Amino acid sequence: MAATAQVTVARHGGVPASGGRAGLGGAVRSELTKIRSVRSTYWTLTAMILVTIGIGALFSFGHAQAFSQLPAGQQARQSAASIAHAADYSLFGLILGQLIVAVLGALTITSEYSTGMVRTSLTVMPRRGTLFAAKALVFGAVALAAGLATSFASFFIGQAILSTQHISTTLGHPGVLRAVAGGGLFLACCGLLSYGIGAMLRHSAGAITASIALLFVAYILSNFLPGSWAQHIDKWIPFNAGAAIWENVSAPDMFSPWAGFAVFAAYTAVALAAGLILFRRRDA
Amino acid sequence: MIEARGLTKRYGETLAVSELSFTVQPGRITGFLGPNGAGKTTTMRLILGLDRPTRGTVTVNGKEFRQLARPMQEVGALLDAKAVHGGRSARNHLRCLAEANNLPLRRAGEVLELVGLSDVAGKRAGGFSLGMGQRLGIAAALLGDPAILMFDEPVNGLDPEGILWIRNLMKALAAEGRTVFVSSHLMSEMEHTADHLIVIGRGRVIADCSVADFIAGNSVQSVRVRTPDPVVLVNAVAQAGGTAVADGDGAIVVQGLTAERVGDLAFTSRIPVHELTPDRASLEAAFMELTAASVEFRAGAPGGPPGGGRAADSGSEPGPGGGEPVRAGGVA
CATH class of the missing domain: 3.30.70 (Alpha-Beta Plaits)
Incomplete structure (x- = not known):
């Protein structure tokens, strides 16, 4: 026999006798540590911020260029419409940003399955509803904070570009603050929708594909619908409903900003509820 | 104390465990033995509430696992050394577990020290060798200083030094009065560590007795x-x-x-x-004989079970019939 391991697992008061029942508070702190301690979180959020801002800036720049080449008379006529759409132009990058936050949302839960971590997580917190809620709260808060930062940064950079042609807007204009803050809400909601899908599918690639299909492909396909159908269906497409809140000028046949967002939030709630039911019921 | 009563789990058509009833007592190492596919891991998953039993119950200290107020302080489990996010450092892995049960964060450092991983605390767990992964899993199990420890095949893939370390650790934990429940398909391993045995084959308990009784009752000398x-x-x-x-x-x-x-x-x-x-027939031989009828997948090689126990008209030994429950007395 070689050296016997000297074991003192710290019966000597290593752990306080009681600190109350393990609950949501601890689970939230645990999830916060989890999300902060893997690189994929930072990479994904950085990608979301850069892509969203970049595309918004590009779109704003393109529009400013086009505007600058108009004859003076036409510029005068076009100016008011351009200013009304100025917020939309700068936020256009959200169309891709939503896909990146969806990746992070799905990974928040599917990475637990792909790494096997879920078995460890559930043995330290076997109350699955609590674990699911803690994950949703932490990811939702992170996505909302990053989403708001992204949306406001996109707006200010876009406006700076548009202001070169004097067609920028400000947060003080009617509906603009709602649109910009709405961009952050929209991103957080996209992420949570994808989190719910991730809980249902438990597989990273599958969940990301499903989320992108729902958020992006459905939107593209809806553009090919015959006009008479489109009139009734288009507004219910997740992207169209969700985007209503960050489009300062509502398109015809679409929901009003808050109604659209309510529809989008309802889709998210359905995905979360389905994910929770399956997460609780299935063997891990 | 872990108590299973009529524990049954069916996955689709496959009956993984069937009507398991046993008690794991504190203060000793209970070996949970069976050939691969016998249902050992399934049983442990059922104990931890990862899977729901089809029928029957299993309780930990009288409660269903999901009802435990602070699970980590009652049960520490190592099911699978790979149940870790490879991108997270060992320290952060333990921190997030400690936080879930409101344990002081310094425990992460203490258990890393205990398992000898202090030097790599900041390294990503994905780069760990199998042995380091096992140590990290054991550190996680010890984090809450629990009275019950469960290890599923802890020595699998370890080098001799690692095996010895785990053996000694389990003995020390049991000597401190803790309940240690350890599974293995290697009889020779249990012979060195376990005090008591629960043997299963094809999802059924086929023996529940002390190691000495198991050898005496199931092998011909x-x-x-x-x-x-x-x-x-x-x-x-x-x-x-x-x-x-x-x-x-x-x-x-x-x-x-x-x-x-x-x-x-x-x-x-x-x-x-x-x-x-x-x-003296080894535990290995006794085990092979006992589970010969219950091995799920067997190579079609000829030849009887090793240990040569079948011959005897010795009279004194009860015939170890394949699936017959063998319950030697002396639960001490």
Whole structure:
């Protein structure tokens, strides 16, 4: 026999006798540590911020260029419409940003399955509803904070570009603050929708594909619908409903900003509820 | 204390475990043995609430696992060394577990020290070797200083030093009065560590007894004798009620008599003895024999179960029939 391991697992008061029942508070702190301690979180959020801002800036720049080449008379006529759409132009990058936050949302839960971590997580917190809620709260808060930062940064950079042609807007204009803050809400909601899908599918690639299909492909396909159908269906497409809140000028046949967002939030709630039911019921 | 009552789990068509009833007592190491596919991991998953039983119940300290107020302080489990996010450092992995049960964060450092991973605390767990992964898993299990520890095949893939370390750790934990429940498909491993055995095969308990009783009750002992005058000895053995068979190596294998008895017989028969070796069947042989009828996948190789136990008309041993429950007494 070689050296016997000297074991003192710290019966000597290593752990306080009681600190109350393990609950949501601890689970939230645990999830916060989890999300902060893997690189994929930072990479994904950085990608979301850069892509969203970049595309918004590009779109704003393109529009400013086009505007600058108009004859003076036409510029005068076009100016008011351009200013009304100025917020939309700068936020256009959200169309891709939503896909990146969806990746992070799905990974928040599917990475637990792909790494096997879920078995460890559930043995330290076997109350699955609590674990699911803690994950949703932490990811939702992170996505909302990053989403708001992204949306406001996109707006200010876009406006700076548009202001070169004097067609920028400000947060003080009617509906603009709602649109910009709405961009952050929209991103957080996209992420949570994808989190719910991730809980249902438990597989990273599958969940990301499903989320992108729902958020992006459905939107593209809806553009090919015959006009008479489109009139009734288009507004219910997740992207169209969700985007209503960050489009300062509502398109015809679409929901009003808050109604659209309510529809989008309802889709998210359905995905979360389905994910929770399956997460609780299935063997891990 | 872990108590299973009529525990049954069916995955689709497959009956993984069936009507398991057993109790894991504190203060000793209970080995949970069975061939691969016998249902050991399934049973542990059921104990931890990862899977829901189809029928029956299993409780930890009288409660369902999901009801435990602070699970980590009651049960520490190592099911799978890979149940870790590879991108997270060892320290952060333990921190997020500690936070979930409101444990002080310094525990992460303490258990890393205990398992010898302090130097790599900041390294990503994905780069760990299998042995380091096992140590990290054990650190996680010890984090809450629990009274019950469960390890699923903890020595799998470890080098001899790692195996020895885990053995000693388990012994020390049991000596502190904790309940240690450890699964293995290697009998030789259990022979060195376990005090008590629960043997399962094809999802059923086939033995629940002490290690000593298990060997005594499930194997036939034999004695190897070498003598220049085998005929006289064989006759003497037959008269004394034993059986003797030549082993082809010039020696005789006697069953049904103790080594002392064989030595006395040789003395009274006035024949010289060059070798007299009691051949105590190992736990391995006893296990193979007991589970022979319950191995789910068996190579189609010919030849009976090792251990040579079938021959004997020894009379004293109860025949170890394949699936028959063997419950030796002496639960101490």
